[in-house]
Amino acid sequence: xxxxxxxxxxxxxxxxxxxxxxxxxxxxxxxxxxxxxxxxxxxxxxxxxxxxxxxxxxxxxxxxxxxxxxxxxxxxxxxxxxxxxxxxxxxxxxxxxxxxxxxxxxxxxxxxxxxxxxxxxxxxxxxxxxxxxxxxxxxxxxxxxxxxxxxxxxxxxxxxxxxxxxxxxxxxxxxxxxxxxxxxxxxxxxxxxxxxxxxxxxxxxxxxxxxxxxxxxxxxxxxxxxxxxxxxxxxxxxxxxxxxxxxxxxxxxxxxx
Amino acid sequence: xxxxxxxxxxxxxxxxxxxxxxxxxxxxxxxxxxxxxxxxxxxxxxxxxxxxxxxxxxxxxxxxxxxxxxxxxxxxxxxxxxxxxxxxxxxxxxxxxxxxxxxxxxxxxxxxxxxxxxxxxxxxxxxxxxxxxxxxxxxxxxxxxxxxxxxxxxxxxxxxxxxxxxxxxxxxxxxxxxxxxxxxxxxxxxxxxxxxxxxxxxxxxxxxxxxxxxxxxxxxxxxxxxxxxxxxxxxxxxxxxxxxxxxxxxxxxxxxxxxxxxxxxxxxxxxxxxxxxxxxxxxxxxxxxxxxxxx
Numbered sequence: 001x002x003x004x005x006x007x008x009x010x011x012x013x014x015x016x017x018x019x020x021x022x023x024x025x026x027x028x029x030x031x032x033x034x035x036x037x038x039x040x041x042x043x044x045x046x047x048x049x050x051x052x053x054x055x056x057x058x059x060x061x062x063x064x065x066x067x068x069x070x071x072x073x074x075x076x077x078x079x080x081x082x083x084x085x086x087x088x089x090x091x092x093x094x095x096x097x098x099x100x101x102x103x104x105x106x107x108x109x110x111x112x113x114x115x116x117x118x119x120x121x122x123x124x125x126x127x128x129x130x131x132x133x134x135x136x137x138x139x140x141x142x143x144x145x146x147x148x149x150x151x152x153x154x155x156x157x158x159x160x161x162x163x164x165x166x167x168x169x170x171x172x173x174x175x176x177x178x179x180x181x182x183x184x185x186x187x188x189x190x191x192x193x194x195x196x197x198x199x200x201x202x203x204x205x206x207x208x209x210x211x212x213x214x215x216x217x218x219x220x221x222x223x224x225x226x227x228x229x230x231x232x233x234x235x236x237x238x239x240x241x242x243x244x245x246x247x248x249x250x251x252x253x254x255x256x257x
Numbered sequence: 258x259x260x261x262x263x264x265x266x267x268x269x270x271x272x273x274x275x276x277x278x279x280x281x282x283x284x285x286x287x288x289x290x291x292x293x294x295x296x297x298x299x300x301x302x303x304x305x306x307x308x309x310x311x312x313x314x315x316x317x318x319x320x321x322x323x324x325x326x327x328x329x330x331x332x333x334x335x336x337x338x339x340x341x342x343x344x345x346x347x348x349x350x351x352x353x354x355x356x357x358x359x360x361x362x363x364x365x366x367x368x369x370x371x372x373x374x375x376x377x378x379x380x381x382x383x384x385x386x387x388x389x390x391x392x393x394x395x396x397x398x399x400x401x402x403x404x405x406x407x408x409x410x411x412x413x414x415x416x417x418x419x420x421x422x423x424x425x426x427x428x429x430x431x432x433x434x435x436x437x438x439x440x441x442x443x444x445x446x447x448x449x450x451x452x453x454x455x456x457x458x459x460x461x462x463x464x465x466x467x468x469x470x471x472x473x474x475x476x477x478x479x480x481x482x483x484x485x486x487x488x489x490x491x492x493x494x495x496x497x498x499x500x501x502x503x504x505x506x507x508x509x510x511x512x513x514x515x516x517x518x519x520x521x522x523x524x525x526x527x528x529x530x531x532x533x534x535x536x537x538x539x540x541x542x543x544x545x546x547x548x549x550x551x552x
Contacts, residue, residue, distance in 0.1 A: 079433035092431065094424035097417070105417050109432050115410075118417040162431065 002029040002052060002169065002201070007061035009047065009225075021047055022225045025061075029218075033232070034195055034202040036212035038244065039222035040252065045205040048222070049171050052203070054078045065169075080110065083162035083200075085155070087174040092158025095147030099138060099157065102146055103127045106161035130160055134190065152183030156190060163194050170195060172204040176211070184208070188215060209241050209248075219244075223251050258389055264512050265393035268505030270458050271476050272400050275484065275500040276407055277450030278477035283485065283496065284423035285443045290346030290474050291331040292451040294353030295324040297470035299455025301361040304465035307371040314374060317399070317456050324452020325445040327353060332441030350470075357467055366465040373460035374399075396457060403450065404497045410446070419443050451477075472528050479532040480504035486539045507531070 009022040021044050029035055039045050050056045052063065054075035062071045070078060085092055093102050104119040107127075124142070131139040134156050138149075146154060155175060163170060172191065176184035188211055195202050206212050212219055219236050221229035221244060229247060231239055274292060281289040299320035306316045327349060335345035358364060378391045387394075410416045422429050422439040429436040451473065459465045484503020488494045514527045 074435070076430045076433055076435050079431050084431060086427070091425070091427045094421045094428055096424045097420060101417055101420075105414075105421060105428075105432055108414055113414040113418045113432075113434060115413045115415055118412050118414050 001031050001064075001066055002027075002203075003062075003064040003067075004028070004048075004052070005062045005064065007051065007063070008059045009051065009056075010059055013059070020225070022051075025225060027220075027227065029201060029203065031201055032199060033218050034216035035204065035218045035220055036216040037203060037205045037220045037222060038207070038209060038212045038248075040248070043222040044225040045222050046173060049084075049173050049203065049205060052169075053082055053084055053171055081167055082169045082171055083167040084171040085159050085162050085173065085175040087177050089151040089154040089158060089178060092161060093146045093154055096145060098143050098145055099131070099149075100124070100127065100142040102157065103130075103161060103164070106164045108165075110165040130164075131157075134160065135186075150183075152179050152187065155179060155183075155187055159187065159190060159194065163198055163200065167198075168201060170200040170202040172202065172206075174205050174207060177207060191215070209244050213239060213241050213244070221247060260512060260516070262389045262393055264509050265390065265505060266396060266461060268508035269393060269396040269400050269501070270454050270461065271480060271508065272501040272504040273403060273450045273454035273457065274473060274477035275480035275504040276403060276497060277447035277454075278474070279481050279485075279496060279500045280407075280419070280443050280447040280450075282478060283481055284420060285440060286423060287335075287342050287440065287444065288346070288474075289328075289331065289444060289447060290343065291327060291349040291353070291444075291448055292346075292477060293470045293473045294350035294357070295327045295448040295451040295470075296455040296458070296473040297357050297465075297467060298323055298327055298353050298360070299452030300459035300465040300469060301357040301455075301467070302452070303456040303459045304361045304366040304368060307368055307373070307460075308366070313372055313376070313460060316460070317374070317453055320452045320456035321449040324455075325449035327452070328445040328448025329441055331448070332437075332444040335444075336437035336441055354467065361465050361467065364467040368459060368463045368465065371463070373463065374457070375461060392461060396461070399457065400501060403453065404501060407446075407450075408495060408497055415442070472525050475529055475532050476507065477504075479528075479535050480507045482535055482539055483507050507535075 004025065004027045007022045007025045011019045011021060037045050037048070047056065051058055054073060058071060062069055064070065065081070100119055104123070107123060127142065128139045136153050136156055138153060138157065146157065149157070159175070175191070176187050179187060191204070192215055194200070202216070204216065217236055218232040219229065219239060220227050228251070229244070274296065277292065278289070281287045302320045302323045303316045306319055307313060311319070331345050331349040334340050334348055335342055340348070375392055375395060378395060381391065383391060411420065418429065418432070418434060418439050419442060421432070422436055422443070426436045429439055455469070458469065480503040481500045482503070483506050484499035484501070485496060487503060487506065488499040510531055511524070511527055514531070515521060515524070519527055
């Protein structure tokens, strides 16, 4: 469970460009929830993810995970139980290392990076199997450098790698936005499968309203640092794209774009 | 013959530095100037321990450890105190000048009467044509050991993480590891190699001089760039092999320049002009900037 309590976050504090992003913002995400977050640019979606992951600090307020205060925990330590996939497919993999080397690293995230062999030979069949489940033909390219793969292949690998060790939370930051529609579809199906198989509590920021409606069991629309739509369960199932679009247009006119 | 032997000896000694700078510059993209201090640090430590009667091979290991320690200091200054990369190196390098004087006792320590790793060579029964190259051969064996150990390290989990840190820092964070710590480890190994070079250098020249470090970074960097550019299309040659070859090629270029009528006192001038030429010809920096923008 993720609890965000009374968060305040300003950008450029003390200058003429001061911008208040979150003012007394609170949000609770229960175990097993798959939350789709939509909203216009600058509404605070990605900042919300950055606060949860620890990429940016909060000005005040607390963030709790399973009741434990992690407000001051550094980003890298939170990665032990949070998996994150970025919009840029290049962010989740090492381009100059092979698929095998990349997966080997992701596989020992919860162990020590010591002087034992970087790749455990006995794990290779398991890696091959994971890759073949993607259906992208990567299982025969274990020794290929990841930099030579397409954006979609890299993103699939990044997604796979983010959840190789037991994690509790999956953070998806517009992870299909840089992909073509067909590949995006493949990645979304894969996401859904991983979330279900591993019972991950998931937050997915997306600009694709259809994905937001189709996937997940809770939908949040953000605007100027507030949740203006928050539907879960049955209410979420009944929501249609048009409903969200209508609200979207309303706030867009209000802002003037 | 004497010139070729000289080129090989110097080239191979600086190959250790090239191996270290390969880690900092090529893998971590960290312009580490502390090598200008850790190279003589290896020499100072060697002068001190040889004078105390320590085995010359142990001196190599002790020097490596001292260099690794100094590299860790640079890393800590950069990571924990958030000082810029170039400045962190300069701070360590400057401080090491005094540290080196303290360790060695004085600015110039002759080691002629000391037992070195090269002491036993003269008595070996080798054919006459080989004898001028025996020193090079000895250094070559130590370089090879260093290279294979580094290659082996790069295949460990820790080595993977080091490569990942240079390739994509974000992933290191995603792997629940502190990218700062990885950088410190890299700097520590790199400076260990620089100090090892200093130790071999002093044992071979049989003298320690506190000013021997000037330009180390430039020479090492030039070797790395020559090596990686020259053998870019050579298929399956490892980068570690390339930089060793690069170091020898670079020393050969400097020797040629001197043979063409430049004075020995022009050495540093030749060193840096040659480096500039290599830098411009390879256009390494431009390409690197572009690559960053594309990402």
